[in-house]
Amino acid sequence: MSTEDAHRSGFACFVGRPNAGKSTLTNSLVGTKVAITSSKPQTTRHAIRGILHRPDAQLIIVDTPGLHRPRTLLGRRLNDLVYETWSEVDVVGFCVPADQKIGPGDKFIVEELKKVARHTPVIGVITKTDLVGKQQVAAQLLAMQELMDFxxxxxxxxxxxxQIDELANVLVGxxxxxxxxxxxxxxxxxxESTLIAELIREAALEGVRDELPHSLAVTIEEMIPREGREDLIDVHAVIHVERNSQKAIVIGRGGERLRNVGSEARRQIQALLGSKIYLDLHVKIAKDWQRDPKQLGKLGF
Structure with missing residues (x-):
């Protein structure tokens, strides 16, 4: 087998500010949903691996949280996860949305990436080009060129x-x-339990505002086939929030909001598992969990 025909395999990760389109890009490359997406910044909290299979290669894409200036212990741990991932992959993709000016957050990440670029190739990726015209894309390409030598x-x-296939070719190369x-x-x-918890959190994030998205965490307490029913799985899950006022928002008037969250999450989980599910959702208060090392550990961070 010649070098050109040789099979390649390895790891890539996308980095960028929160809400730069990293999770959507990961899902698009893999061809199915493995990472949750939301318009809320800092949606991603785990390094989710999505696997792209090709005859000539296997590309494992590690979707990481957005790098940001942390205000909590959770934020610091998420940033640590990003740096840890950078040190373990074969190629890094730095994502900047086409519709946003390059800002201080991007420049901070670039300074960190310059250290990585000494031993790991860094690809510049301009995301969300569907939101702007060709001129704006060209301007963003020029702005990116000035940041570093990608x-x-x-x-x-x-x-x-x-250009999703083209990006895959660049990463595989x-x-x-x-x-x-x-x-x-x-x-x-x-x-599966991690993916299910993430799908529930994605459903719970829609329509919430202010600080609540950061205060939401989900754990799966139990996931078992229903006795005497081969086609039904019982999933018992808890949505954790930090305060009473947040609990009231998640539950909604007369429990309507929580029912909607359950309905949307159930639809996504059934698609993931290929089975009917009964979803039992509860909301509990874990006071200031983002700042408490003990509670962070219990919630999987």
Whole structure:
């Protein structure tokens, strides 16, 4: 087998400010939903791995939280997770939305990436090109060129699938030669319980405002097949918030909001599991959990 025909395998990760389109891009490359998405910044809290299978390569994409100036212990731990991921991947994609000016947050990340670029290639990725015209994309490309010496620069749109295959080619081109790391058919190595908790959190995030998105965490207490029913799985989950006022918002008037959250989450979980589910949702207060090391540990951070 010649070097050009050799199979490649390895890890890539996308980094950028919160809400730069990293999770949507990950889902688009994998071809199915493995990471939750929301218009709320800092939606991603785990390094979710999505697996892209090709005849010539296996690309594992690690979706990381947005790098930000942390205000809580949770924020510091999420940033640590980003830095840890950078040190372990074969290629890094730095995401900047086409519709937003490059700001201090981007420049901060670039300064950190320059250290990484000494040993790991960094690709500049302009996301959300569907939101602007060609001139704005061209202007953003020029602005990115001034930031640092990227291994490659590529504009993409996950929504329109614009240059998604080309981005995959660019990332694969930076991977070492090697065998498959995961079996055919695997799209992620995350446990089902983690993915289900994330889908519930995604449903709960829609329509909330202010500080509440950061105060939401979800745990799966139990997930078991219903006795005597092969086609039904019982899922018992808890949505954790930090204060009484937040609990009232999540539950809504007469419990209506929580029912809507349950209905949307159930639809997504059934699609994930390929089975009917009964979803039992409760809301509990974990006071100031984002700042409490003990509670962070219990909630999986």
């Amino acid at each position: 291994a490659e620069l590529i504009p993409v749109s996950a929504k329109d699938a614009f 930076q991977l070492p030669e090697g065998p498959q790391l995961y079996p055919d058919g695997d799209i992620t190595d995350e446990p």
